[in-house]
Amino acid sequence: MDGAMKLHEYQAKQIFAAYGIPIPNGTVARTPTETAEAIATYGGRGVVKAQVHAGGRGLAGGVKVVSSAQEGEEFAAGLLGSQLVTHQTDANGVPVDQVLVEELADIGAEMYVAITMDRNHRGPVLIASAAGGMSIEEVAASNPEAIITEAVEPGLGLMPYQCRRVAAGLGMSGTTARQGAEILGALYRIFIDNECSLVEVNPLIVTGDGGVVALDAKMDVEDDALFRHADLRELRDRAQEDQLEARAADDDIAYVSLDGSVGCLVNGAGLAMATLDVANAAGAAPANFLDVGGGATEEKVATAVGIILSDPKVSQVLVNIFGGILRCDVAARGIVMAFEEHHATQPLVVRMLGTNLDEGKEILAQSGLNVTFTDTLTEAATALSAGASARG
Ligand code: GDP
Ligand code: MN
Numbered sequence: 001m002d003g004a005m006k007l008h009e010y011q012a013k014q015i016f017a018a019y020g021i022p023i024p025n026g027t028v029a030r031t032p033t034e035t036a037e038a039i040a041t042y043g044g045r046g047v048v049k050a051q052v053h054a055g056g057r058g059l060a061g062g063v064k065v066v067s068s069a070q071e072g073e074e075f076a077a078g079l080l081g082s083q084l085v086t087h088q089t090d091a092n093g094v095p096v097d098q099v100l101v102e103e104l105a106d107i108g109a110e111m112y113v114a115i116t117m118d119r120n121h122r123g124p125v126l127i128a129s130a131a132g133g134m135s136i137e138e139v140a141a142s143n144p145e146a147i148i149t150e151a152v153e154p155g156l157g158l159m160p161y162q163c164r165r166v167a168a169g170l171g172m173s174g175t176t177a178r179q180g181a182e183i184l185g186a187l188y189r190i191f192i193d194n195e196c197s198l199v200e201v202n203p204l205i206v207t208g209d210g211g212v213v214a215l216d217a218k219m220d221v222e223d224d225a226l227f228r229h230a231d232l233r234e235l236r237d238r239a240q241e242d243q244l245e246a247r248a249a250d251d252d253i254a255y256v257s258l259d260g261s262v263g264c265l266v267n268g269a270g271l272a273m274a275t276l277d278v279a280n281a282a283g284a285a286p287a288n289f290l291d292v293g294g295g296a297t298e299e300k301v302a303t304a305v306g307i308i309l310s311d312p313k314v315s316q317v318l319v320n321i322f323g324g325i326l327r328c329d330v331a332a333r334g335i336v337m338a339f340e341e342h343h344a345t346q347p348l349v350v351r352m353l354g355t356n357l358d359e360g361k362e363i364l365a366q367s368g369l370n371v372t373f374t375d376t377l378t379e380a381a382t383a384l385s386a387g388a389s390a391r392g
Pocket of ligand 2: 055056202203216
C-alpha cells in the first residue's frame with residue numbers, strides 16, 4: 001500500500017461530473033449481457049473498459065472500441081472474471097469485476113493533465129503535456145521539455161491565470177482554452193476537497209468540434225485523510241488490493257508485501273527499515289515490511305504473524321523485537337499462537353531484547369518450533385542466509 005486509496009475510473013468520473021467536468025456518457029456493466037445492452041443504447045458502438053486499480057489497460061488489452069453489441073458482449077465475456085495484467089500490476093494481475101461502457105468520443109487531440117503533491121515545492125503541482133495518451137514517464141524520459149509544470153501556492157490555490165497559461169501551453173485557444181482552464185480549476189478543487197495524493201486525466205481530449213472531455217480518470221485519496229471522508233470510504237474496492245495488505249490495514253498493522261522469502265516481524269517502523277537493510281545486505285531477501293506497533297497485544301502479534309505465514313513465498317521468519325512497551329513474553333505467545341494456527345513449520349530466527357526477555361525465550365524454546373536465538377541483528381541475518389543456502 002502506498003498510503004493512498006485508489007478509486008475506479010467510473011467512480012472518479014462521477015466525481016468529475018459533479019464538478020462540471022465533461023465526461024462521455026457511460027454505464028457500468030457487470031455481465032456480458034449488460035455490456036451488450038449498454039452498447040445498444042449508444043447506437044451499437046462504444047468503448048468497453050476494464051475497471052481495475054491499474055493504468056496501462058489500453059496496452060494490456062483491457063480497453064476496446066467495439067462496433068456492435070455482440071462484439072462488446074464477447075469482449076466483456078473474456079474480460080469479466082479474468083485477471084488483467086498490465087505494466088502497473090504484478091504477474092497475477094488484478095480481477096476485472098466490472099467494465100465501463102462508454103459512448104465513443106470524437107478524439108481530435110489527446111493531452112495529459114495531473115495534480116499531485118511535489119515534495120521539493122512542498123505543495124501541489126499541476127503537470128500537463130500535449131503528448132497525452134502515452135505514459136507520462138515515457139514523455140519525461142524522451143521529451144522532458146514537453147512537460148509543463150505549474151506549482152501551486154497552497155494558501156492561494158491554483159489561480160485562474162495559471163489555468164489559462166497551462167491551457168495555452170497545451171495548444172488550446174478560444175472557447176476550447178476557456179473550457180480547458182475551467183476543467184483544470186475543477187480538477188484542483190477535486191484534489192483539495194477529497195484530500196488526494198493524485199488526480200490524473202490521461203487522456204484529456206479535445207473533440208472534433210473543440211470541446212474538452214475527460215476520457216480517463218484517476219484519483220488516489222490519502223489514507224490518513226480517509227477518516228474525514230465517509231463518502232469516499234464507501235468507494236473502496238478490497239478485491240483490487242493486495243489481500244494480505246488489506247487484511248493488515250484492517251487490523252492497523254503496517255505491512256507491505258515484498259519479493260523475498262524471509263517473513264519479518266518487527267516492532268517500530270525505523271527498526272523494521274533497519275531490519276530490511278541488514279537482512280538484504282546478508283543476502284536474505286525480505287518477503288515483507290511489517291511494523292506490529294509498540295502496544296501490540298498477543299492477538300495482534302498473532303494476526304501479524306498469521307499474515308506473514310499466509311504469504312506462500314515465506315520460507316523462514318525473522319523476529320526482531322525490541323521489547324519496551326511490547327513485552328517479549330507477549331510477542332512470544334502471539335508468535336506461537338500463529339504458528340500453531342497455521343500448522344507452520346518454517347524456521348524462526350529470533351532476536352529479542354527487553355522486558356521479560358527470559359520468559360519470552362522460554363516460551364519459544366518450549367514451543368517445539370524450529371527456533372534459533374541470536375543476540376544481534378547481524379547474527380540473525382547471517383543465520384538466515386545460512387538457512388537459505390542450506391535449503392538451496
Ligand atoms: P489506460 O490505458 O488504462 O490509461 O486507459 P484509457 O482510459 O486511457 O484508455 C486507453 C486508450 O483507449 C486511450 O488512450 C484512447 O486512445 C482509447 N480510447 C478510450 N476511449 C476511447 C473512445 O471513446 N474512442 C476512441 N477512439 N478511443 C478511446
Ligand atoms: Mn489512461
